[in-house]
Amino acid sequence: MKKPLLTVNDIVQITGITSRTLHYYDRIDLFKPTHLTEKGYRLYDRSSLEKLQTILFLKELDFSLKDIADFLKLPKQEQQQTLKKQRQTLLSKKQRLETIMAALEEYVSGNDISHLQIFNTTSALPLKEQYANEARWVYGETEAYKSYNATLEQICPDEREKLFSSMEEIFRQIASCIHQDPSSDEVQRWIGEWKNMLMQFMPCDAELLACIAHTYKFDARFKNYFHQYSNEDLADFLYRGIMHNIK
Missing domain, CATH: 1.10.1660.10 (Multidrug-efflux Transporter Regulator; Chain: A; Domain 2)
Incomplete structure (x- = not known):
């Protein structure tokens, strides 16, 4: 006993x-x-x-x-209600963790951070909105940005997404030419397609194109973004291709 x-x-x-x-x-x-x-x-x-x-x-x-x-200290009935509320809290945390794990898997597999949905359920803005706000802060007073913004506002969301997808396809095509000289006819043809796509949103003079090229090459976020299209340094390749096109 x-x-x-x-x-x-x-x-x-x-x-x-x-x-x-x-x-x-x-x-x-x-x-x-x-x-x-x-x-x-x-x-x-x-x-x-x-x-x-x-x-x-x-x-x-x-x-x-x-x-x-x-x-x-609560009565039994109130304890049950408290546990039900805690269950909902834990379910929300579970869903949040699943989102984080999915984003982590995407990032580890090579997807760029800008494509991740990690901030969609937090107080922080989604990354695409953060980039848009940053662009507005940097270029907001320029005529090119005002033209770009005015053009975007006139395009419906589906059409806008289609245009962005077309731009991604151009990057894929340029990436497939990465072992060529940036001045080659094929590379320059795709750089021309890229420029024509931009001109649907904003006037593109040599100064603005050079600014974009420098951003591609020296902004780590863009370098990471382009890594999804090629294991080579696509950001530098684009920079050299765009600068040749300007000259």
Whole structure:
């Protein structure tokens, strides 16, 4: 027959938690011993063990220790309502983690960070919106940007997405020519297609094209973006192709 009261060591052996944790729970009045011996040793009855197991369960459910203390004071019905709310919270966290894992897999497999959906459910703006805001901050006062923005506003979202897809196809074609000289006829033909595509959105003089070329070459985000089309340095290749086209 087992003894009616459990020592700290008994609790440690049964639950696997440390004596330090038990002492801390006692100090914050979360889990007090049932009895104290004359020498100050903590003793617990079997119902105390059940309470401790509830505390450990709630901790696994991502409750804070303060929330656990408040939870234990609630009537049974209110505890059930609290657990239902926590279930929804955990489901939201699960979905968030799944989104993060999917984005991580895409990034590890070579997709550019600008294509990831990582910020779509956070307070931070999606990356495409961040890039658009950055462009507005840098170029917003220029006539070229104003023309670009006015043109975009007149295009429906589906048509805009189609144009962006066409631009991506041009980058793929240029990437397929990366072992040619940037001044070759084929490369220059695709650079011309790229320029014509840009001119649907903005007037493209030599100065603006040179600015874009420099951005491609020296902005790490663009270098990473172009990496999805080629394992070579496509950003530098585009830079040289565009600069040759300007000259």
